[in-house]
Amino acid sequence: MIDAEPAASAAPEISSIIALGDDETLTPIDPRDIPVTRIGYAIMMVPLIIGTMVLEIAQLTIAGIFIVPALILSVYLIFIFPPRQYRRWGYHMGSDRIRIVRGYLFYSDTVVPFGRVQHIDVSQGPVERRYGIATLTLHTAGNHNSSVPLPSLAHEDALALRETIRAHIKRDTL
Amino acid sequence: MVQSVEAGGVQPDAALDGERLSLLGILASFITGLPNLVFPILAGIFGVRSADAAHILVPAILGLALGGSLFFRWLSWTRFRYYVGVEDIRIESGILFRTARSIPYERIQDVSIEQKPVARIFGLGEVNFETGGGVGEDGTLSYVTLAEAERLRELIKTRKSGQETETAAQTAVAVEGGIANAPSLLPEQPPIFVMDNNRLLILGIYSFSLVIFAVLFGVLNQFDWLLPFDLWDWTAWLGIAEKRGATFNDMSMAARAAAAFAALIGLILLGLATGIVQTILREYGFRLDRTEKGFRRRRGLLTLTDVVMPVHRVQAVTAFTGPIRKWSGWYGLKFISLAGDSSASDKGESNHVVAPLAYWDEIAAITDIAGVSLPEPKRILQRGRLxxxxxxxxxxxxxxxxxxxxxxxxxxxxxxxxxxxxxxxxxxxxxxxQWRFSLYWLDGDYIYVRHGWWNQNLTAAAQVKIQSAEISQGPITKAQGLCKVHLGLAGGSLSIPGIPLAEGRAICRAVMENIVTVDYSELNRHL
The missing domain is CATH 4.10.860 (DNA Excision Repair, Uvrb; Chain A)
Known part of the structure; x- marks a missing residue:
């Protein structure tokens, strides 16, 4: 399933979208990121909700002092945050480098030249696999940014990107 | 199990299904992992020892722990495949969380085969593909049969072939030469840099240990009731609190001042002695040579160390100094080199001091040999926003x-x-x-970053040695239109804080234009 050689045209189309005051247009990540992130946060919040419910039922403290903030946080993380986070992700494949942009409050804009990539991971968690998306991780030799993740790409796109980048590593050395 | 494929002539199709690790390896890793199970099993048995059904529960716990461990090892074995491709090695792993890793042959610096005792009994080995630089593991196959391990090693040698072979050999030498028995084939040349006893003493004085100072202050704080006066009574010390001042006569003030002064002198002497002793232990007989294989450093009084640093693995150089030693024109110099060069530090940061205390000219002479030109510190001009x-x-x-x-x-x-x-x-x-001393400068092929007002550091790196570039903003800096630039450096860090976003982008663009011209594999090649 991994070793399929995708055609070059299978590479994701650089179409739009996020204008960040720079000359390049960034490709958004796959919208299936939103449900996957939601499920991730939902799973994360389960222990917290159970814990606060136990406290609530035991009536040790003022009613609602823990469960109300926990519920608010859950609603925010599950319903409001994922689409916002999704909109802040973007990448741009250049001819010799990849640029990965993310975050709003904590914004970061990383450029990794293909010639500096050590090895490449394409990984999928169970939820990601169900939705058909994958995370592409580039490893560099630098201490900072020793691994640069690009989450939520369509699985075929992640594989195509990997092939493209790997082909550059080959070509650059010749 | 393992397909037998002739070395050097592997058909890509043959490897399409991937190859599995040795089935025996499950057993080997199970036995190797047994010690980790001892404690949970004992804890479990201890927990149920007085239960009625202990005679059933104890074997159940044993079976569950051993069987579970074996089962999960088997499960991850079934989910593990590696592919020997045309251009790369691929490793697929993970039970639930699947990862497919691609390691291009160009990036494999070294293939190591490790045989732990248990694996050895089964005739197995652990293959590790090292890509150099980065933090963390690269690619490990544990375990495969020894024959397969040898085949992989040969195969990669062949794949890297041609001019690559030479590089691999050089690198291997460099790695092995990392410690101790550096061969001296040539008649010994005069050293590039030595520390005589005078300098040792001066460095010792500068290394005046504030740590012991702080420790002693802490001790004094705890046991100040032993002292005849109240050490922390600042108002009395300064004599500004009139209420109190009036209750002491001049004589007692003088006596107190004298005692405090004596204590202070004592502390300073102790701090000095600590610094000098530490410095002599570490730097005694410091000698830096230029050998065929790179820089060779020997030092130490009781523990002698002998390190060889290949020139081509130096990623950046850092000149460091302090506010006081700078007045006398003293600087120190260290190399930031690819992680894994030194057996001393397994942490991400790996740097070697190549001149603990030297004049600027001496520093410049060393960096010239390393192929980095250090400008006079004054020349570095760009500054962030206050x-x-x-x-x-x-x-x-x-x-x-x-x-x-x-x-x-x-x-x-x-x-x-x-x-x-x-x-x-x-x-x-x-x-x-901090603001005044944080400076940077892009100069053609180099980037210079200076920071710190107490421990002053000036790092110079060839731009082609940068691995990645990142611009980051937090909520506050975002509102101010400022950013921080992080440049990925193997074995160290290089960042420029507090500059306008446009300037940050300009730096990244400029550095990137320089980087993309040279591939990583060319970068650390012995020239």
Whole structure:
């Protein structure tokens, strides 16, 4: 399933979208990121909700002092945050480098030249696999940014990107 | 199990299904992992020892732990495949969380085969593909049969072939030569740099240990009741609190001052002695040579160390100094080199001091050999925005005013709370100094970054040695239109804080244009 050689045209189309005051247009990540992130946060919040419910039922403290903030946080993380986070992700494949942009409050804009990539991971968690998306991780030799993740790409796109980048590593050395 | 494929002539199709690790390896790793199970099993048995059904529960726990461990090892074995491709090695792993890793042959620096005792009994080995530089593991196959391990090693040698073979050999030598028995084939040349005893002493004095100072102060603080006077009575010390001052006559003030002075001198002498002893132990007989294989450093009084640093693995150089030693023109120099060069530090940061105390000319002579030109520190011109360094005030100001208000209203020490204002002053002055000393400069092929006002560092790196470039902004810097630039450096860090976003982008663009011209594999090649 991994070793399929995708055609070059299978590479994701650089179409739009996020204008960040720079000359390049960034490709958004796959919208299936939103449900996957939601499920991730939902799973994360389960222990917290159970814990606060136990406290609530035991009536040790003022009613609602823990469960109300926990519920608010859950609603925010599950319903409001994922689409916002999704909109802040973007990448741009250049001819010799990849640029990965993310975050709003904590914004970061990383450029990794293909010639500096050590090895490449394409990984999928169970939820990601169900939705058909994958995370592409580039490893560099630098201490900072020793691994640069690009989450939520369509699985075929992640594989195509990997092939493209790997082909550059080959070509650059010749 | 393992397909037998002739070395050097592997058909890509043959490897399409991937190859599995040795089935025996499950057993080997199970046995190797047994010690980790001892404690949970004992704990489990201890927990049920007095239960009625102990005679059933104890075997159940044993079976569950051993069987579970075996089962999961088997499960991850079934989910593990590696592919020997045309251009790369691929490793697929993970039970639920699947990862497919691609390691291009060009990036494989070394293939190591490790045989742990248990694996050895089964005739198995652990293959590790090292890509160099990065932090963390690269690619490990544990376990495969020894024959397969050898085949993989041969195969990669062949794949890298041609001019690559030479590089691999050079690298291997470099790795092995990392410690101790550096061969001296040539008649010994005069050293590039030595530390004579005079310099050792000077360095010792500069290394005046504030740590022992702090420790002793802490001790004094704990046991000050042993002293005949109150060490921490600042008002008495300064003689400004009139109420108290009036109760002491001049004689007792003088006596107190003398005792305090003597204590202070004692502390300073102790601090000096600590610094000198530490320095002599570490740097005695310091000698840096230029050998065929790179820089060779020998030093130490009781523990002698002998390190060879290949020139081509030097990623950046850092000149360091302090405010006082700078007046006398003293600097130190260290190399930041690819992680894994030194057996001494397994941490990400790996750097080697190549001149602990030297004049600028001597430093420049060493960096010239390393192929990096260090400019005079004055020439570095670009500076960030002051406001960035003052951002800390956003936290310090509310904190201090809050504390002052609390003291003023809740205790009767209201007036003395004003001393807290000193904190703000100290912070501001320190921020101003940090700002003044944080500089950077892009100069053709190099990038220079300077920071720190107490421990001053000037790092110079060839731009082609940069691995990645990142611009980051937090909520506050974003509002100010500022950013921080992080440049990925193998074995160290290089960042420029507090500059306008446009400037940050310009730096990244400029550095990137230089980087993309040279591939990583060319970068650390012995020339």
């Amino acid at each position: 406001i960035y360094w003052l951002n800390g005030l956003l936290f310090v100001l509310p904190l201090v005013t809050g504390a002052m208000a609390a003291l003023f209203f809740l205790t009767d020490a209201g007036i003395q709370a004003a001393w807290l204002l000193l904190l703000i002053a100290i912070f501001t002055v320190s921020a101003l100094l």
